[in-house]
Amino acid sequence: MNNANKHPEDELLAAYSAASLPLSQALCISIHLERCPDCGRKLQRLNRVGSELMQQLKPAPAADELKNRLLDRLDSLSEENSEQAHPLPDSTVPRCLQQFVHGNYDDLPWRRVSADIRSVELCRDSNGARVELLKIKPGGSAITHTHLGDEYTVILEGSFSDEAGLYGEGDFLLRGKHDKHTPVASLHRECLCLAVTEGPIQFTGFFSRLMNPFIRRSYA
Numbered sequence: 001m002n003n004a005n006k007h008p009e010d011e012l013l014a015a016y017s018a019a020s021l022p023l024s025q026a027l028c029i030s031i032h033l034e035r036c037p038d039c040g041r042k043l044q045r046l047n048r049v050g051s052e053l054m055q056q057l058k059p060a061p062a063a064d065e066l067k068n069r070l071l072d073r074l075d076s077l078s079e080e081n082s083e084q085a086h087p088l089p090d091s092t093v094p095r096c097l098q099q100f101v102h103g104n105y106d107d108l109p110w111r112r113v114s115a116d117i118r119s120v121e122l123c124r125d126s127n128g129a130r131v132e133l134l135k136i137k138p139g140g141s142a143i144t145h146t147h148l149g150d151e152y153t154v155i156l157e158g159s160f161s162d163e164a165g166l167y168g169e170g171d172f173l174l175r176g177k178h179d180k181h182t183p184v185a186s187l188h189r190e191c192l193c194l195a196v197t198e199g200p201i202q203f204t205g206f207f208s209r210l211m212n213p214f215i216r217r218s219y220a
């Protein structure tokens with residue numbers, strides 16, 4: 001089954017294949033891969049090309065290190081594939097998120113961000129990126145914002161739209177520093193996303209400007 005319509009760029013998949021992405025970005029891609037056989041096949045091709053390239057390289061300490069990282073990655077992929085053959089008991093939580101979410105999303109310590117949004121921080125990456133789950137109530141919207149770093153989003157449940165389109169379960173989005181957007185959840189159900197933000201978000205508009213110093217402080 002392929003639910004996803006928005007996919008990571010090939011460059012990101014290649015970096016994932018080479019195990020050179022920050023863990024927070026790799027987490028977003030892993031979640032997408034659980035729901036996107038097309039990207040799964042692309043990744044297998046990249047892994048094959050990567051391993052052939054590695055075999056052509058003359059042994060050198062740096063190449064050995066890279067090769068080991070790639071082999072580790074391939075090992076973990078084959079483990080993942082064998083797990084896929086024996087799926088875990090019913091859970092809507094993607095396998096790669098189960099280390100943070102033991103059981104049910106509702107059991108997490110959600111905090112209120114606005115009338116429409118709840119969030120829970122899962123972890124911080126070593127590069128400072130914040131990894132969090134966001135819940136937007138049906139028809140609810142986030143305040144229009146830009147970012148001071150990149151923002152990666154994967155939709156886990158429900159859907160939302162913004163100025164650029166409509167996104168559903170499994171979709172992977174990357175918003176850059178200068179993208180300004182206002183996500184709005186669809187009316188029929190709550191939208192649950194995993195978001196990785198590599199810098200504080202910057203609200204736009206007169207009243208929102210008053211909030212930015214507080215947001216930046218909470219990010220530090």
Ligand SMILES: [Zn+2]
Pocket residue numbers: 004006007008032036038039040
């Ligand atoms: Zn995909």
